[in-house]
Every structure is written in structure tokens, then in C-alpha cells.
Amino acid sequence: MTHDQTEMKTAVVEKEAPPADTPNGTQVSALPEAEIARMTDDIIAALKTVFDPEIPADIYELGLIYKIDIGDNRAVTVDMTLTTPNCPAAQELPVNVENAVSSVAGVGEVKVNIVWDPPWDASRMSDEARSVLNMW
Numbered sequence: 001m002t003h004d005q006t007e008m009k010t011a012v013v014e015k016e017a018p019p020a021d022t023p024n025g026t027q028v029s030a031l032p033e034a035e036i037a038r039m040t041d042d043i044i045a046a047l048k049t050v051f052d053p054e055i056p057a058d059i060y061e062l063g064l065i066y067k068i069d070i071g072d073n074r075a076v077t078v079d080m081t082l083t084t085p086n087c088p089a090a091q092e093l094p095v096n097v098e099n100a101v102s103s104v105a106g107v108g109e110v111k112v113n114i115v116w117d118p119p120w121d122a123s124r125m126s127d128e129a130r131s132v133l134n135m136w
Contacts, residue, residue, distance in 0.1 A: 030072040039106055043068055043076065046100040053089050057132045059097070063124025066115060074108035076101055081120045090114075 029036065047060040059065060059080070067079040078097055082090055094112040101110045122135065129135075 031070070031074070035106070036070060039070055039074075039076075039104065040068065042104045043070075043101055043107070046104050047078075047097065050093065050096045050100050052083065052087075052093065055083070055133065057125070057129040059093065061126040061129035061132075063126065063129070064093075064120060065097075071108075074106055075111070076107050076109075077111045077113065079113045079115050081115055083120050085116065 031039075044060060047065055048058045050059045051057065052059060052062060052064075055062065062083070064082065065078065065080050067077075069077040069079075071077075078101060080094070080097060082093065087093070094114060098110050098112045101107060101112075125133075125135070
């Protein structure tokens with residue numbers, strides 16, 4: 001399931017693929033739509049509490065979160081990137097993301113994947129991050 005929010009420029013929230021025997025290819029979820037929406041909003045709020053130690057903006061607004069996947073078993077997988085492969089916070093940020101997402105009510109196991117494709121660039125930042133960093 002894709003959660004569409006104006007503020008959610010780079011992150012895509014998806015549900016697990018339906019079982020192969022699902023009639024007509026429709027997606028059936030064990031979680032109610034309202035619960036998925038609540039979890040998604042709470043996960044995004046939690047991600048907004050994680051800051052890159054060198055940049056005074058949260059990682060969500062910086063556009064470092066590429067995908068949030070919520071499974072029927074409430075397991076959450078987050079695909080994220082870093083501003084650069086040589087980021088000094090490369091060890092710290094994924095752990096902070098895992099801890100933040102784990103703190104959300106109803107979330108099960110959390111896995112954070114660091115991805116490099118597509119590479120991060122400043123165009124991924126929200127207007128809020130641009131304002132904080134004075135990058136207009």
C-alpha cells in the first residue's frame with residue numbers, strides 16, 4: 001500500500017506483496033487500513049526525531065528515507081541513504097533510525113537497509129529542510 005502525503009516527497013510506504021493465491025490479484029492485508037495509516041504517521045514522526053549530527057535538519061526532511069515497508073506481521077523495513085558514502089555518521093544513523101521506528105506503538109521487528117541507488121542529492125530535501133539550511 002502506498003501512503004500518499006504531500007510532505008512525503010521521497011519516502012514510499014508499501015505493504016508486503018499479497019500471497020500468490022489472492023483472488024484477482026487484489027491486495028489483502030491482515031492490518032486494517034486505519035492501523036496502517038496510524039503506524040505510517042507515527043513512524044514518520046519518529047523518523048523526524050533523528051538528526052544527522054552534522055546537519056541541523058532531520059533525516060526525513062533531508063530526504064534520506066527512501067522507503068518504509070510495513071508487513072502484515074507489523075515488521076517494518078526502512079530503506080535509507082546517507083548524504084555521502086563517507087558520512088561520519090554512517091554507523092550511528094541506521095541504529096538511531098532502528099531505535100526511533102522500534103519505539104512506535106504496534107511496530108514489530110525493524111530492519112534498516114542502507115541503499116546508494118539512487119544517490120542522495122540536495123533536490124531530495126523538503127522545503128522545510130531547505131529553509132533550515134538556508135538553501136534556496
